[in-house]
Amino acid sequence: MTAMQCDTVKTGVECDFMTKNKGCTFIGGACRTIFEKCEGCDRTKTVDDVKYCAIFPDPAVKWRLGNCNMATHIKVESKDASKVRVGQQKQKKK
Numbered sequence: 001m002t003a004m005q006c007d008t009v010k011t012g013v014e015c016d017f018m019t020k021n022k023g024c025t026f027i028g029g030a031c032r033t034i035f036e037k038c039e040g041c042d043r044t045k046t047v048d049d050v051k052y053c054a055i056f057p058d059p060a061v062k063w064r065l066g067n068c069n070m071a072t073h074i075k076v077e078s079k080d081a082s083k084v085r086v087g088q089q090k091q092k093k094k
Ligand code: SF4
Pocket: 034, 035, 037, 038, 041, 042, 043, 044, 052, 053, 054, 055, 056, 058, 059, 060, 062, 068, 069, 070, 071, 072
C-alpha cells in the first residue's frame, strides 16, 4: 500500500492514515497538536500558527511511557552505561 498525501493539516506530507475515499482516517480526522514536552523539538511543524509533530499524529502518546524516542531537544542516556547485570553470579568451583 502506498501512502497518500495529507490534505488536512500537513498538506502534501505522505501519510498512511490518508485514504482516497475516506480522507484522513486518524482518530478525529486530523493530527493532534504537540504535547507540552514537545516544545523545543526540531521535529515540530507549524501550520497556521499551530504546532504539530512532523512525524507522529498524536505527540502526547509518544510521552506516555517516558521520553519521546524521536525528540531532538532531550538527551537520551546510553543504555549501556546504565546496564546492570542481575541474576548472574559466578559459580563457585567445587
Ligand atoms: S518527535 Fe517527539 S518530541 Fe518531537 S515533536 Fe514529535 S512527538 Fe514531540
